[in-house]
Amino acid sequence: xxxxxxxxxxxxxxxxxxxxxxxxxxxxxxxxxxxxxxxxxxxxxxxxxxxxxxxxxxxxxxxxxxxxxxxxxxxxxxxxxxxxxxxxxxxxxxxxxxxxxxxxxxxxxxxxxxxxxxxxxxxxxxxxxxxxxxxxxxxxxxxxxxxxxxxxxxxxxxxxxxxxxxxxxxxxxxxxxxxxxxxxxxxxxxxxxxxxxxxxxxxxxxxxxxxxxxxxxxxxxxxxxxxxxxxxxxxxxxxxxx
Amino acid sequence: xxxxxxxxxxxxxxxxxxxxxxxxxxxxxxxxxxxxxxxxxxxxxxxxxxxxxxxxxxxxxxxxxxxxxxxxxxxxxxxxxxxxxxxxxxxxxxxxxxxxxxxxxxxxxxxxxxxxxxxxxxxxxxxxxxxxxxxxxxxxxxxxxxxxxxxxxxxxxxxxxxxxxxxxxxxxxxxxxxxxxxxxxxxxxxxxxxxxxxxxxxxxxxxxxxxxxxxxxxxxxxxxxxxxxxxxxxxxxxxxxxxxxxxxxxxxxxxxxxxxxxxxxxxxxxxxxxxxxxxxxxxxxxxxxxxxxxxxxxxxxxxxxxxxxxxxxxxxxxxxxxxxxxxxxxxxxxxxxxxxxxxxxxxxxxxxxxxxxxxxxxxxxxxxxxxxxxxxxxxxxxxxxxxxxxxxxxxxxxxxxxxxxxxxxxxxxxxxxx
Numbered sequence: 001x002x003x004x005x006x007x008x009x010x011x012x013x014x015x016x017x018x019x020x021x022x023x024x025x026x027x028x029x030x031x032x033x034x035x036x037x038x039x040x041x042x043x044x045x046x047x048x049x050x051x052x053x054x055x056x057x058x059x060x061x062x063x064x065x066x067x068x069x070x071x072x073x074x075x076x077x078x079x080x081x082x083x084x085x086x087x088x089x090x091x092x093x094x095x096x097x098x099x100x101x102x103x104x105x106x107x108x109x110x111x112x113x114x115x116x117x118x119x120x121x122x123x124x125x126x127x128x129x130x131x132x133x134x135x136x137x138x139x140x141x142x143x144x145x146x147x148x149x150x151x152x153x154x155x156x157x158x159x160x161x162x163x164x165x166x167x168x169x170x171x172x173x174x175x176x177x178x179x180x181x182x183x184x185x186x187x188x189x190x191x192x193x194x195x196x197x198x199x200x201x202x203x204x205x206x207x208x209x210x211x212x213x214x215x216x217x218x219x220x221x222x223x224x225x226x227x228x229x230x231x232x233x234x235x236x237x238x239x240x241x242x
Numbered sequence: 243x244x245x246x247x248x249x250x251x252x253x254x255x256x257x258x259x260x261x262x263x264x265x266x267x268x269x270x271x272x273x274x275x276x277x278x279x280x281x282x283x284x285x286x287x288x289x290x291x292x293x294x295x296x297x298x299x300x301x302x303x304x305x306x307x308x309x310x311x312x313x314x315x316x317x318x319x320x321x322x323x324x325x326x327x328x329x330x331x332x333x334x335x336x337x338x339x340x341x342x343x344x345x346x347x348x349x350x351x352x353x354x355x356x357x358x359x360x361x362x363x364x365x366x367x368x369x370x371x372x373x374x375x376x377x378x379x380x381x382x383x384x385x386x387x388x389x390x391x392x393x394x395x396x397x398x399x400x401x402x403x404x405x406x407x408x409x410x411x412x413x414x415x416x417x418x419x420x421x422x423x424x425x426x427x428x429x430x431x432x433x434x435x436x437x438x439x440x441x442x443x444x445x446x447x448x449x450x451x452x453x454x455x456x457x458x459x460x461x462x463x464x465x466x467x468x469x470x471x472x473x474x475x476x477x478x479x480x481x482x483x484x485x486x487x488x489x490x491x492x493x494x495x496x497x498x499x500x501x502x503x504x505x506x507x508x509x510x511x512x513x514x515x516x517x518x519x520x521x522x523x524x525x526x527x528x529x530x531x532x533x534x535x536x537x538x539x540x541x542x543x544x545x546x547x548x549x550x551x552x553x554x555x556x557x558x559x560x561x562x563x564x565x566x567x568x569x570x571x572x573x574x575x576x577x578x579x580x581x582x583x584x585x586x587x588x589x590x591x592x593x594x595x596x597x598x599x600x601x602x603x604x605x606x607x608x609x610x611x612x613x614x615x616x617x618x619x620x621x622x623x624x625x626x627x628x629x630x631x632x633x634x635x636x637x638x639x640x641x642x643x644x645x646x647x648x649x650x651x652x653x654x655x656x657x658x659x660x
């Protein structure tokens with residue numbers, strides 16, 4: 001329905017094409033990630049093994065690298081160390097099934113920007129990739145504009161039809177999450193996890209998602225915006241042009 | 243009792259007994275030899291006396307001297323032809339004391355009539371000799387006892403030094419760390435053997451611990467990866483525009499089941515990690531303050547469920563434990579108190595110098611409170627509850643020497659940590 005928008009969204013957001021390398025040995029997962037991110041407009045490449053990854057990072061420049069720590073023929077930490085040496089500008093997100101504190105600390109210590117524990121939501125990964133690229137390329141100093149919504153990131157201010165709108169902290173996070181995942185069906189669970197983290201896994205948090213969405217929708221419409229939040233029965237929500 | 247002390251005590255007791263026996267035996271031997279000497283001299287004098295009587299056939303009592311006193315008494319009644327040695331006391335002429343004498347009594351005929359003859363010999367000198375020898379012996383034996391006792395102590399201390407050294411090293415050894423057991427070396431073969439065995443055991447322990455830990459982690463990794471794939475595929479699938487209502491129902495079910503399984507897996511992995519004592523980092527924490535900070539994370543949900551929060555802090559409950567575990571512990575307790583609360587209910591946090599207490603309103607337990615902390619014990623059959631939260635809490639408490647107790651009174655559930 002909005003093929004052009006989807007394809008060019010990244011280019012529109014960041015002014016140029018963004019290249020991403022996905023280092024993941026599980027082929028299905030690698031495919032899911034690249035499909036999802038390509039749909040967002042990223043240019044994705046996959047490395048299934050340590051050596052493929054090693055070759056690719058020495059040949060090409062990537063804006064962001066998504067690295068699985070456990071590879072059949074090597075350790076993701078080594079790839080990150082090489083990357084830090086030859087291409088310091090590349091953003092690095094670790095995806096790992098290991099959720100020990102030591103691994104997380106080690107990852108951050110050697111220069112990765114983010115750490116996600118499997119299983120994760122693709123929408124969350126997408127949001128983090130975008131936020132990382134934004135931080136790396138613009139120092140977080142650009143406005144996020146979509147339709148008649150403008151978000152000034154450093155000031156955390158939201159303008160709907162150029163009128164400042166006061167949002168609560170969670171509503172602001174929710175809006176940013178939506179803006180990072182335009183035209184994507186988001187599950188209630190992924191939204192809840194994005195807003196409150198892992199610990200809040202209960203039926204209550206899904207109710208809270210509902211009430212926050214209701215408030216956000218009301219605030220956008222009040223200022224003259226359209227109702228961009230579309231409910232998908234049984235699944236969740238989608239932020240899209242009506 | 244310490245090894246050295248025990249050895250010293252046994253040594254002291256045994257030496258005392260042996261020295262006592264030796265002393266007594268020595269005393270008797272000396273006494274016996276002196277008596278032998280005295281008696282043989284008395285016998286010589288008896289022969290002299292008899293020779294004198296035979297030649298002169300008479301005896302003049304000249305009993306002026308105490309020494310060598312010979313007493314001749316005529317016997318009228320019976321004539322016993324016997325020779326006997328006896329101990330006797332004769333009063334000293336000058337001092338009012340009785341002196342010991344050895345006396346040889348025999349019967350003989352002087353001038354045809356029977357006489358009983360007693361030849362005596364003073365034992366004063368001999369007794370003095372015995373006393374002197376005994377005193378010297380006691381002194382020497384005592385000296386020997388004391389000096390060997392101290393020598394033994396010092397020697398044992400030196401000999402057992404490698405043992406105590408090893409003991410200290412073994413005490414220091416932590417199999418959850420990568421550092422191997424420090425080698426135990428000494429010139430004594432047995433201690434070296436002990437050291438070798440301990441080193442082997444220690445490295446085996448570390449190896450087993452590592453492989454167990456790796457297994458748990460690898461298993462979790464292997465399970466999480468396909469779960470991540472299911473999640474990702476579901477997320478991709480729901481992007482398609484033409485999903486029917488029953489499609490979304492099935493997808494939701496698959497998605498929920500996968501998420502549940504992933505959380506279950508993480509919960510079990512966490513339990514295994516606590517069991518294996520993989521949380522070795524220790525910090526001095528203020529649990530009451532930590533609980534207060536944790537409550538801030540739950541502000542949204544408290545407001546959403548309209549739960550009244552009341553905090554009563556009368557001191558800080560300090561505890562040295564792993565910060566990661568402390569966080570899991572308090573998060574689980576608070577989220578449990580919220581989950582089983584009803585809208586408009588109450589959540590109370592009370593803290594003192596030696597306890598933290600979290601109480602919440604809620605329906606009474608349907609199951610046995612004793613089994614509340616067991617794994618997979620669930621109050622609600624709701625799909626959201628895993629039944630691991632309180633089991634993890636219990637496990638953490640057991641591992642960190644915390645007491646946890648549950649009480650229910652007047653429709654309030656109270657969980658107390660101390």
